[in-house]
Amino acid sequence: MSDASVLTPAVPKPDHIPDALVYDFDLWHDPALNADPGARLLDLAKNAPPVFWSPRQTGTWFVAGFEAASEAARDWESFSSEFMPYEQLKAINEARPEGMPHIPMPFPICLDPPTHVKYRQPLNSVFSPKAMSALLGNIREQASELVEAFKRTPDREFISSVAEALPVTVFLNMMGLPLDQKDHFRQLVKVSLPGLKAQEEMLGPSLAITAAMRETIIARREDPKEDLISRLWKTEIDGHPMTMGDMENLSILLFLAGLDTVIQAIGFGVRHLAIDLEMQENLRANPGLINDAKEELMRRYTFANVHRHVTRDMEFYGAPMKKGDWVLVSLPIADLDPMHFKEPGRLDPEREEKVHIAFGTGPHRCLGSHLARLELQVIYEELLKRVPSFHLNADRPPTFHGGSVIGVDTLHLDWDG
Template sequence: MSHPRIDFDPFDEPRPAGTSHPMLDGLRERHPAFRSEARNGFWVLTRYDDIVAAYQDAESHSSRAVSVADPDPSYRWIPVMLDPPEHTTWRRLLRPLFTPARAAAMRDAIRRRCVELIDGLAGNGSCDFVADFARRFPTTVFLEFMGLPVDRLDEFLEWEHAILHPPPSGKGRAEAMSKVTSCFQDLIADHRASPPAPPTDLVSAAIGFEPDGRPVTDDELLQLCVVMFLAGLDTVTAQLSYSFWHLAGHDADRARIVAEPGVIPDAVEELLRAYSLVLPARRLTADSDAHGCPMRAGDMVLLPLTMANRDPRVFPDPQTVDLGRTPNRHIAFGAGPHRCLGAHLARLELRIALEEWHRRIPDYRVPGGARPMEHTSLVLGLDTLPLTWPPPETV
C-alpha cells in the first residue's frame, strides 16, 4: 500500500504572517500521516489523538533527537533530550523550581519589568512589537530567573537572534553559541565558588542537585542552562507576537480584553491553542504503522502541536479564536512526560503582558501597507510586527 509523500519542509523560507497555521490545517485534513523527504526524510502525524498518543509513549518515541533536521545529535540538552528513567530523575529535581507558587513569587518583578517596557513605548505611538517588546520582556525575566544581571539584556538579545534566527549561511551562529556557553560556564563557576545561601535562582539551586545520589556535573549544569536559554526565550516571544498580531486585527477580541480583563486567562489559553508554534520531533525506537505509513525504528517523526490544537475532531470551529472556549484541551505545552516545565511561568508572562499592555495601549493596529512576516523552524514566529496607536493625549 502506498503512503502519501508531501513536499513539506518545516525550515522553509519566511512567508506572510498567518500563512503557516492554515497551511498545516490543510495538510492535516488531507492526510492523517505522511512522509516528507525534506532534510533527512521524516514522517508527520497530523491529528490530535495520534500526536497525544505519541507524546505519551516515551518508550517508542525517544526524545534523544527532537529536531527532524538533526536525527543523531552530538549534544544532550537536559532534561528535554532525556528518556525515562533518566528523564524522570531530572524532572523530579527540577519540578520544585517551576511550581505555580514559584512563578507567583516572581509576579511583582515580572509585572514591574513589563510596565517599564510598555511605559517606555506608550508615548511613541508606534513600535516594532517583536523587537521592542516581545523579545525584550521574556529575556529580562529569563536573566533574573537564571541569576544573570539584567544589564546584559542587549548582549543576550544579540546572541539569541544569531542562534535561533541565523541567515541561510548560518553566519554568526557558532560564534554566538560559543559566547552563550562561555557565559554559562562562568556563571556555574561563580556559583560553585560562592554559592548563594539560600539559593536565589535556577543555577544556585541546581548546583545542589544529586541525580541518582551523585553530585551534578558542570557539563550537566551547562546543558540545563543552554536548553533554558533556547526553549524559554523564543517560545514566549513568538506566542506574544502571534497573540498581539491577532488582537491588532480583531477589534472585537481586543475590545473585550480591554473591557473585561477577567477574560485574559481564558484568552491566553485560546491564543495558545489557535497559534501553537512548536514543531517537536521524536526518534522511533520500534517499527510501527500509522494510517498506512510504514515507520521504522530510527526514523524521525514530526509531531506538530499546532496540527493537534486546530484539529476539528477535538475543537469545534478550530480556526476561530473564541476567547471563552470551553472545554479547551489544548496541548500547546506538549503532552506526556515531557510536558513543558515552564508552562506556569510562561502563562504568567503572557497574562501580565496582556493586562498591562491593554491598560496603557488599548487601541492599536498594524499600519496599512505593512506586511509582517513569519519564520518557520522548530518554532513558528513573527520576524516583525509593526504596530501603531493614538498618542496618549488623544486616547
C-alpha cells in the first residue's frame, strides 16, 4: 500500500498525455520500491505499460519495455542527454567571475554526439579491457583484506565494510590519489550521490570532489606516474592538449559514474546470494560458474535509470511525446521485461536471452564495464572463498533506496562461527 505523504507532489497531467498512459510511480519515494526493489521492479515490468507517464518528479515519461528502452538509449537524436546545450555549459565557465573555481561538468555523459565523441575518445584507451586487467592484482589484494576485516566486525554489515570500501579504494589506486584519503572519499560518495537527484544540488559536492583531486592532478602534469590521471594528461580532446578544466571534468565524471554503481552492484548481488543458498553453495563449490552468474545478477538487479529529454514531437511506442518532455529510460524495469526475458524474476545464468542493458546501450554505453565486472568477479570469489555459508540476519533485514541509481543501504549478514 503506497503512503502518499512520502511521495513527491504530483503535477497536473499535460494535455498531450493520454489517460491510458498515466501510471503513478515515484522512482525516489515509492514505498514498495524502497522496501524491496527487486520485487517492485518485477511488478512494474509486468503491470505498467512499456512506455508510461508519471506525474511525480515534475512529470516524466518512463521508457520501461526492453525494446523501447534499448531504442531510446541508442537514439540520441530524439532522446538527448544534454540537460543544457554544450555551448551554454562552456559559456557558464567562461563567464564566471575572477577567482571563482572552474565548475566541473561530467563530460561526456551529459553531451550528445558529435561533441560527445570528442570527449569520450580519450577515455576509450585508458579504460580498455587490457588496461583494466592490469588492476586485477591490486583489486584482489584489496578485496581479500576487506573481506577478512569484515569477518572480524561485530555487526557483519556488508555495505559499509566491503561494498563501499572496495570501489573507493580501487578508484583511489587507479587514479593515483593518496590512499590516506580513503575516508574523505567515502564521505564524498555519501554526500554527493543523493545530489544526483537534481542538477542544481550538484555544484557543492562537485566542487568538493574536484578540490580533493586537484593537488594530484596538478602534480601529475609535471611528474607523470603510471596512474590514470597521468595517462589522461597525455591524451587530447579534439586535437587539443588537456587543460586543467578538462581533467577536472573527466575526474568528476569517473567519480560520479564509477563509485556508487559498483557499490550497488555488489550490494544487490551479495544480498541475492544471502537468500539463494543453493546458488551460493553451487558457486562456492564451482567458482568457474561465477562469471555467468555475475552477469545474470547484473540483469536481475539492474539498478541505473538514465535521464534524457525529448528533442522533437513524435510518437514513440504509441506514446505521444513532445519536444522538451523529460524521460527516464528505466534499464532496471527493461531488464525484467517479460516480453523479452522468459521468467525474468528467476536467476538463470544459463538463460538463452543473456544480453542485458544494465550498462546501458548506444553512444553512452558504460565505459567502466570492464572494471566493474572485474571488481564483481573478484569480490564474489573472495567472499565465497573466505566466508562460510552466509545468510541474512533475520533481526536486521536489508534496507534500500530508490532514485535514478537504486541501491542497498545496509546488508547485515550472518553465518555460523
